[in-house]
Amino acid sequence: MKEIPTHYDQSKEAELYQLWESSGYFSPEGGSASGGNPDLRKPFTIMMPPPNVTGTLHVGHALFLTLQDILIRYQRMLGKKTLWLPGTDHATIATAAKVESILYKEEGKTRHDIGRMEFEKRATKFAQESHDTIVHQIRQMGASCDWSREAYTLDEPRSLAVRTAFKKMYDAGLVYRGARIVNWDPKLKTNVSDDEIEWKEEKAPFYYLKYGPFTIATARPETKFGDKYVVMHPKDARYKKYKDGEQFEVEWINGKVLATVIKDEAVDPEFGSGVMTITPWHDAADFEIAQRHKLDAEQIIDDRGVLLPIAGEFAGQHIKKARPMVVEKLKSKSLLEKIDENYVHRIATNSRGGGIIEPQIKEQWFIDVNKVFRDGKSLKQWMRDVVANGRIQIIPKHLEKTYFHWIDNLRDWCVSRQLWFGHQIPVWYKKIETEKKMGFAGDIVSQVFNTKTRTYRLRDHGFSIGDIVAFEDSSKTNIFGYGTITEIKKTTVGEIDLQDKKHWKTYEKLEDLIKAFKRHHPQKEVNQSTPAWLYTYKFAPAIYVNIDPPKEKGWTQDPDTLDTWFSSGLWTFSALGWPNQTADLKMFHPTDILETGYDILFFWVARMILMTGFLLNDIPFKTVYLHGLVRDKDRQKMSKSKGNIVDPLGITDQYGVDALRMALTVNNLPGSDLPLSEDKVRGYRNFANKIWNAARFVIQNTDGLNKDSKLNKEDQVILKQLDELIKDTTKLMDKFDFAHAAENLYHYFWHTFADKIIEEAKPKLADEKTKGSAQFMLKTVLETNLKLLHPFMPFVTETIWQMEHKELLMIAKWPESSLNE
RNA sequence: GGACGGUUAGCUCAGUGGUAGAGCAUCUCUUUGACGUAGAGAGGGUCAGUGGUUCGAACCCACUACCGUCCACCA
Numbered sequence: 068m069k070e071i072p073t074h075y076d077q078s079k080e081a082e083l084y085q086l087w088e089s090s091g092y093f094s095p096e097g098g099s100a101s102g103g104n105p106d107l108r109k110p111f112t113i114m115m116p117p118p119n120v121t122g123t124l125h126v127g128h129a130l131f132l133t134l135q136d137i138l139i140r141y142q143r144m145l146g147k148k149t150l151w152l153p154g155t156d157h158a159t160i161a162t163a164a165k166v167e168s169i170l171y172k173e174e175g176k177t178r179h180d181i182g183r184m185e186f187e188k189r190a191t192k193f194a195q196e197s198h199d200t201i202v203h204q205i206r207q208m209g210a211s212c213d214w215s216r217e218a219y220t221l222d223e224p225r226s227l228a229v230r231t232a233f234k235k236m237y238d239a240g241l242v243y244r245g246a247r248i249v250n251w252d253p254k255l256k257t258n259v260s261d262d263e264i265e266w267k268e269e270k271a272p273f274y275y276l277k278y279g280p281f282t283i284a285t286a287r288p289e290t291k292f293g294d295k296y297v298v299m300h301p302k303d304a305r306y307k308k309y310k311d312g313e314q315f316e317v318e319w320i321n322g323k324v325l326a327t328v329i330k331d332e333a334v335d336p337e338f339g340s341g342v343m344t345i346t347p348w349h350d351a352a353d354f355e356i357a358q359r360h361k362l363d364a365e366q367i368i369d370d371r372g373v374l375l376p377i378a379g380e381f382a383g384q385h386i387k388k389a390r391p392m393v394v395e396k397l398k399s400k401s402l403l404e405k406i407d408e409n410y411v412h413r414i415a416t417n418s419r420g421g422g423i424i425e426p427q428i429k430e431q432w433f434i435d436v437n438k439v440f441r442d443g444k445s446l447k448q449w450m451r452d453v454v455a456n457g458r459i460q461i462i463p464k465h466l467e468k469t470y471f472h473w474i475d476n477l478r479d480w481c482v483s484r485q486l487w488f489g490h491q492i493p494v495w496y497k498k499i500e501t502e503k504k505m506g507f508a509g510d511i512v513s514q515v516f517n518t519k520t521r522t523y524r525l526r527d528h529g530f531s532i533g534d535i536v537a538f539e540d541s542s543k544t545n546i547f548g549y550g551t552i553t554e555i556k557k558t559t560v561g562e563i564d565l566q567d568k569k570h571w572k573t574y575e576k577l578e579d580l581i582k583a584f585k586r587h588h589p590q591k592e593v594n595q596s597t598p599a600w601l602y603t604y605k606f607a608p609a610i611y612v613n614i615d616p617p618k619e620k621g622w623t624q625d626p627d628t629l630d631t632w633f634s635s636g637l638w639t640f641s642a643l644g645w646p647n648q649t650a651d652l653k654m655f656h657p658t659d660i661l662e663t664g665y666d667i668l669f670f671w672v673a674r675m676i677l678m679t680g681f682l683l684n685d686i687p688f689k690t691v692y693l694h695g696l697v698r699d700k701d702r703q704k705m706s707k708s709k710g711n712i713v714d715p716l717g718i719t720d721q722y723g724v725d726a727l728r729m730a731l732t733v734n735n736l737p738g739s740d741l742p743l744s745e746d747k748v749r750g751y752r753n754f755a756n757k758i759w760n761a762a763r764f765v766i767q768n769t770d771g772l773n774k775d776s777k778l779n780k781e782d783q784v785i786l787k788q789l790d791e792l793i794k795d796t797t798k799l800m801d802k803f804d805f806a807h808a809a810e811n812l813y814h815y816f817w818h819t820f821a822d823k824i825i826e827e828a829k830p831k832l833a834d835e836k837t838k839g840s841a842q843f844m845l846k847t848v849l850e851t852n853l854k855l856l857h858p859f860m861p862f863v864t865e866t867i868w869q870m871e872h873k874e875l876l877m878i879a880k881w882p883e884s885s886l887n888e
Numbered sequence: 889g890g891a892c893g894g895u896u897a898g899c900u901c902a903g904u905g906g907u908a909g910a911g912c913a914u915c916u917c918u919u920u921g922a923c924g925u926a927g928a929g930a931g932g933g934u935c936a937g938u939g940g941u942u943c944g945a946a947c948c949c950a951c952u953a954c955c956g957u958c959c960a961c962c963a
Binding site for chain 2: 071073074075273283284285286287298333334335337338339342343344345346350351352353354355356412463465466468469471472473476665666668669700702733734736738739740741742744746747749750752753754755756757759760761762763764765766767768806807810813814821822825826
């Protein structure tokens with residue numbers, strides 16, 4: 068009889084992983100035990116959602132690793148050419164925030180103190196260390212992914228993909244630069260996208276202020292210095308006598324202000340007094356009103372949250388400090404009517420570890436989601452259609468509605484970030500001259516000299532400031548002039564005065580003018596016969612957008628980096644080598660299933676659909692399986708501050724990886740959160756041990772098994788039931804219903820196989836007449852169960868399998884039911 | 889304000905028309921050679937409420953209540 072310990076020893080798991088990995092079967096090229104040419108097998112692909120390189124693995128990672136490993140192991144056993152491609156994400160903002168916080172904690176410095184080069188160096192080092200930890204931990208979870216294809220969203224091939232994608236979108240007019248109001252985080256000094264905002268409720272004093280004849284209310288008096296528009300609803304009867312555009316003077320914080328009445332429907336007559344003043348530079352809603360009525364916008368707060376000179380005596384103060392002082396001043400000027408202390412409002416914070424958002428108007432890069440780019444469709448429509456028409460299936464189905472709702476409210480995606488870690492935007496700027504207009508000889512009408520300036524009066528050909536003009540004064544003295552227009556004064560119709568301050572030069576001879584002109588504009592062809600003075604030139608900012616930097620000197624790259632989701636949006640194909648048309652791309656794209664958390668449906672899933680739609684005219688995946696959040700046993704979200712983080716590796720050290728995997732699988736339905744308790748993990752540790760001991764019994768009692776034994780009726784019935792189990796399990800696996808598949812297997816193994824079949828087999832084994840049949844039956848049920856359980860609990864099943872087999876259970880053929888449908 | 893979920897045993901949740909289920913927890917018994925990380929057994933639920941459809945409803949429909957999540961420019 069074989070000596071087998073009475074308890075399953077999980078300390079050998081790392082060794083087993085080694086065995087699997089070195090077998091080569093993690094790669095699609097690895098072949099399969101069921102034989103045949105591996106290249107004829109159908110592919111099955113999953114892209115691992117790349118964990119952020121910001122530290123260590125948490126239980127949420129353990130969850131997706133488990134579910135995806137179940138999927139891939141199942142498909143591998145079916146004989147598919149499986150690829151599970153692992154990787155990590157540089158996570159622009161999260162990593163930058165982390166590195167900055169470490170820098171501040173350890174050295175009291177900000178990134179601006181050490182400079183961009185040094186910061187990038189440190190961030191890269193930090194990312195590398197995190198990567199190493201994470202990759203090690205992914206292995207510990209038993210993930211059977213193909214390490215030979217590992218990718219990183221910031222490595223060279225992915226960087227090429229990002230630059231290529233940007234260039235293609237730019238060329239298609241889908242990427243544009245514009246001044247818009249953005250969510251500015253003064254702490255990290257970057258803007259963040261709408262989706263990265265986390266709203267927090269805050270109780271704050273609500274101030275009712277006198278604004279001329281009106282009362283306005285605000286929670287932010289320190290932003291109100293420049294408010295010169297007073298807005299009310301056009302249908303509000305109370306303010307009927309005030310006309311749109313009407314102006315009057317009001318006494319305000321720092322003296323008199325000329326106020327203008329604006330009527331706009333955005334104002335809610337029910338709220339406060341039904342009148343408000345606006346601060347377009349620092350409030351998204353106000354910005355929109357200002358845009359509608361073409362109003363001025365003035366910056367009040369700088370990038371650090373400090374008040375600008377417009378704040379008068381408060382200039383230079385941080386807004387936080389300034390508020391009480393401003394309130395004091397308002398009070399002393401009797402402009403403060405009352406304070407509501409119970410006002411609750413929501414403030415925007417940067418969910419990526421930043422501070423309170425202070426909106427600012429900034430030049431940023433956007434992706435236009437409404438522009439038609441192909442087949443009469445916009446990105447928005449594409450994103451909607453591929454889900455609506457079923458090309459992409461979302462599990463659970465009800466999240467499709469959430470997806471549609473989000474798409475319908477989607478606005479242009481701001482993709483630039485003012486951070487120093489990530490993909491720098493592949494755009495270069497330079498001021499270059501462009502040929503602009505033609506003028507005519509003999510254009511000078513008159514010249515006026517005085518001690519400081521010299522004014523040439525020319526015929527107006529639509530000059531503008533910055534134009535370069537060369538001309539000849541052909542009147543009598545033959546003066547040749549050349550310079551940049553710095554000021555224009557309209558005079559009589561069709562004539563303008565060009566004032567010469569210091570940039571104008573005059574030459575006595577035409578040759579001298581040409582020489583000077585050539586020196587400054589070597590690329591222009593000018594000679595004696597060229598009427599040089601016929602041309603005017605203008606300096607214009609030039610933009611160069613391409614995959615690689617321009618070859619000539621003098622170009623400066625846009626300092627901004629791209630939103631991290633820009634690069635993760637390319638993941639399904641960038642990780643396969645795009646933009647190169649690789650064999651992998653052909654074979655494995657579109658991928659079969661994307662398994663990820665519902666919390667990044669918008670951030671990531673939608674962006675992948677967008678990017679793949681535009682760049683490949685295809686879908687990134689056929690199915691999206693969305694799991695929920697892992698919560699603690701009291702349904703609380705896990706967070707560091709609450710101290711309720713479950714460390715997956717601590718758990719697995721104690722109970723084994725298989726136990727944790729089962730605890731994360733059973734009772735875990737897509738789209739809903741999963742409470743995880745240690746009790747539950749312990750329960751499945753017990754199950755692992757149950758499997759171990761049932762196997763121990765079978766192995767110890769099937770010595771001398773005769774494979775040709777005839778099965779008696781009773782044992783045939785048992786194998787028929789087993790067939791039923793195979794059929795049900797396979798069906799559930801194909802529906803991605805792992806929770807029920809795992810639960811059924813658990814139930815069958817423990818309460819049918821162990822409790823009944825084994826118990827009833829004991830007397831049969833003792834009787835020589837039934838022994839052969841029972842042995843064969845027991846072995847069959849055990850081995851079938853090991854196979855069925857393997858995707859869920861790979862370690863214990865493989866360990867048992869290895870006691871009697873040379874081949875790996877990992878690539879054993881998935882059992883087939885002989886039952887007819 | 890809008891959208892989407894949920895409400896079933898003490899806890900976590902399955903269960904889409906035909907006599908209420910699982911795991912954990914609880915209680916009782918069992919030192920039997922696979923396993924005490926076990927075995928045998930038990931208790932426990934007017935399936936949120938109201939009304940409707942149906943021979944029949946946890947399940948379909950309407951409304952109500954409560955809980956949760958996401959989205960939204962209420963100063």
